[in-house]
Amino acid sequence: MKVIAAVIGMGIGEKHLRAIDGFLGSKVKIICEKNKKKIQMLKKKYPDKIITSNEESIFLDKQINLVSIASYDNYHYNQILKCLRFNKNIIIEKPMCLNSNQLKNIYKLIKKKNIKMTSNLVLRVNALFKDFKKRINKKKVFYIEGDYIYGRKKKLFGWRSNIKQYSLTLGAGVHIIDLINWLTGLKPKAVYATGNKKATKGTVFKKNSMIAMMFEYPKDIIVKITANGAAIFDHFHELKIFSDNQTLVNSKLGSYIVKNGKIKKILANYPDKQNRKKLIHNFIETLIKKNIKPIISIKEQIDLMTICFAVDKSAKLNRKIKINYL
Ligand SMILES: NC(=O)c1ccc[n+]([C@@H]2O[C@H](COP(=O)([O-])OP(=O)(O)OC[C@H]3O[C@@H](n4cnc5c(N)ncnc54)[C@H](O)[C@@H]3O)[C@@H](O)[C@H]2O)c1
16 A cells, blocks of 8 residues: 555644655645645645645545644544545544544544544654653552643644633643553543643633643552643653652753662653654554554543543542543
8 A cells, every 4th residue: 555645734744744755655645734825835845745725625535545634623523533434544633632522423433444543642752751661660660740841832822722622731731641651551540630820811821821630540650740831941841750769850951860879861862853753654654564563552542532631621620530431
């Protein structure tokens, strides 16, 4: 099979395009973008591609077997449904959808189809976190903390302010929740979350711009995660993994392991942006070759969204929520 793809949305979608085009003979045939100015620029930059503002032309094109969805969050659900209806494999930017009814419907429909889907959870291919995954002593971990420090407050005041169900859990926390699930091979049983709007008060962004989540994981592990949209800081994924015999740290001061009374630097790459395309490359391999294991399964993606919705429910109701997986 040769992958013939379309990409919707040319923000981060342009990175998808570059990851897909030419990889194992894959080709991006159609770019869908609704911003007129960008369309003019794209026509010059990509003269060999069809540039359209009409997504229907993607779904009606029988050659297209992969659609990469990098539109605003509120379009993801309907675009996934169309992919399912027209039998297109799917790369979906996070978040997959905006509420649990949408999630249930996607899960119900995708189970009936022979369609593959991946979410672009790029921290799974980061060299430093892959190194952490090798070093983590799963049996002895008792506490993990992870902070998604957004460091780009201004971005919240664009389209993210206009989407009714936008949440920083879905837009930022999702990456750290997924990272910790992947590192531990576990998923949380319950969450208590709380948020505030203090740092964005008086702006157009009306949602919580800071959310703190406390998770109960199996094996008596406590996990604390923050989605910090308002920090005056670099964009950063801070992580500490505490076991009874070692501590792994990624901080602005560097990455290191504390063990046997010594602090040793870990040299693996972070933020390792050049490797982010590996997730899409793995997905294309699952489409083309036999017996390739996806970096993230569909059930893991569905469970991740279930966790995010539980976090937002907990912050809204101000009580602990048991997480009921589909
Ligand atoms: N995985 C990651 O690390 C990561 C990073 C950034 C953004 N994202 C996600 O990617 C998506 C896009 O975010 P972004 O930062 O690229 O935004 P952006 O504003 O930089 O770019 C989005 C582009 O998509 C276009 N667009 C939006 N909806 C469209 C539609 N229905 N049809 C055609 N074009 C459309 C816009 O005109 C814009 O050019 C969001 O869902 C966001 O959460 C993920």
